[in-house]
Amino acid sequence: GGKRGGKRSDGPCALAIGHNPGWEEAATWLCGDNVQLKTANVALLESQADTWAEAFAAGVGTWKLETILKARKPKTLRVS
Numbered sequence: 001g002g003k004r005g006g007k008r009s010d011g012p013c014a015l016a017i018g019h020n021p022g023w024e025e026a027a028t029w030l031c032g033d034n035v036q037l038k039t040a041n042v043a044l045l046e047s048q049a050d051t052w053a054e055a056f057a058a059g060v061g062t063w064k065l066e067t068i069l070k071a072r073k074p075k076t077l078r079v080s
Helices: 022-031 052-057
Strands: 042-046 064-069
Touching: 022 042, 022 064
Parallel strands: none
Antiparallel strands: 042 064
């Protein structure tokens, strides 16, 4: 199961990793808004459906873009 609104749910949960432009286009299609993903960004999308079949049958724009997580630049290490 996954989490919805901070509460555990029994609905499906998955981590999908993709490469642009395909993943950006998929996220845009699912939530119905223009999603722009830079290198190493993660889009957290949520569907209120109880099953994968219901989630995808609901159609374009029915998923919610919860947030986009952005990678941090690594700290530079100095060698003495």
